Amino acid sequence: MHAALSDVVFDLFQNSIEAGAMNIGVSFWETADEIHFSVTDDGRGMDFEGLKRAEDPFGSDGTKHPGRRVGLGIPFLRQTAEQTGGRVEIDSVPGKGTRIEAVFPAAHLDLPPEGNLVLLWLQCLTFGGDYQLKIHRMCRESDGRVEEYRIDKAEISEALGGLEDTNTVGLLREFLESMEEPFNK
Amino acid sequence: MAKMTLETLRKLREEQKEVIERRDSGDKSIHIIVGMGTCGIAAGAKEALNVFLGEAYTRKMDNVVVKQTGCMGLCYAEPTVEVKMEGMPDTLYGNVDAAVARKIVNLHLLGGKLVNDHVFDYPARDINKE
Numbered sequence: 001m002h003a004a005l006s007d008v009v010f011d012l013f014q015n016s017i018e019a020g021a022m023n024i025g026v027s028f029w030e031t032a033d034e035i036h037f038s039v040t041d042d043g044r045g046m047d048f049e050g051l052k053r054a055e056d057p058f059g060s061d062g063t064k065h066p067g068r069r070v071g072l073g074i075p076f077l078r079q080t081a082e083q084t085g086g087r088v089e090i091d092s093v094p095g096k097g098t099r100i101e102a103v104f105p106a107a108h109l110d111l112p113p114e115g116n117l118v119l120l121w122l123q124c125l126t127f128g129g130d131y132q133l134k135i136h137r138m139c140r141e142s143d144g145r146v147e148e149y150r151i152d153k154a155e156i157s158e159a160l161g162g163l164e165d166t167n168t169v170g171l172l173r174e175f176l177e178s179m180e181e182p183f184n185k
Numbered sequence: 186m187a188k189m190t191l192e193t194l195r196k197l198r199e200e201q202k203e204v205i206e207r208r209d210s211g212d213k214s215i216h217i218i219v220g221m222g223t224c225g226i227a228a229g230a231k232e233a234l235n236v237f238l239g240e241a242y243t244r245k246m247d248n249v250v251v252k253q254t255g256c257m258g259l260c261y262a263e264p265t266v267e268v269k270m271e272g273m274p275d276t277l278y279g280n281v282d283a284a285v286a287r288k289i290v291n292l293h294l295l296g297g298k299l300v301n302d303h304v305f306d307y308p309a310r311d312i313n314k315e
Contacts, residue, residue, distance in 0.1 A: 119235055
């Protein structure tokens with residue numbers, strides 16, 4: 001199992017990249033009793049057999065490492081859901097894309113911590129490649145108050161003139177920290 | 186700290202751009218590639234990534250490019266990090282936690298010395314496309 005939920009999300013994001021996705025959406029929402037995240041992409045998608053392989057820890061599509069017989073990304077997600085009483089939904093259409101959604105009970109003792117979301121977004125935004133990415137982060141308190149932000153890779157990249165060099169990535173981190181700050185109160 | 190706007194971000198970038206352009210860093214860029222497959226993520230590769238990004242920014246090493254990639258085939262030695270720079274052999278480091286990442290910055294990037302205990306061979310053969 002991954003040590004933090006942010007690691008699970010990044011693993012799914014990485015799958016989208018490896019599926020050749022050009023448009024990726026990532027959401028991470030919290031309410032008083034649930035944590036919800038989703039990763040949606042327009043990558044190559046999977047048919048029923050492909051989905052079965054993705055769910056099997058001893059299965060891999062074998063394109064990257066011929067001869068390798070292990071693939072743990074989705075099984076880690078499944079494991080996290082099973083041990084916390086959460087749920088996972090995967091919709092995938094070959095040639096169209098994949099949507100993975102997971103919901104976990106926030107108070108469950110075995111739920112991994114959220115992890116560092118600033119670093120997660122930084123990793124997703126600067127992975128390298130022409131893909132577009134839209135991020136939605138939201139928190140709804142029990143009194144109904146909502147804190148949220150949206151990040152669009154195209155807008156950020158335009159404002160910073162690229163997302164490559166360490167200076168822009170440093171500024172991007174400051175930007176993301178300012179976005180995430182209200183959530184830590 | 187109030188939420189920054191895209192406008193603020195743009196302004197900051199413009200200000201820093203001028204400073205960077207005044208420094209002559211040449212184009213001898215240093216590439217740091219961090220393995221971020223399931224194995225790398227599970228082994229804590231983001232801690233190494235975080236150190237490289239942070240050190241390069243705070244020490245104003247403008248010629249450093251930090252990249253992420255998938256599994257490099259050495260899952261037993263994750264987190265793995267490849268460093269490519271002029272004057273040094275292309276090197277693949279294994280078991281790179283935050284402390285080792287700092288060592289790589291100080292010794293390899295700035296001191297021109299290998300961090301011997303963590304040198305591994307090339308990425309696994311089935312990944313290398315010759």
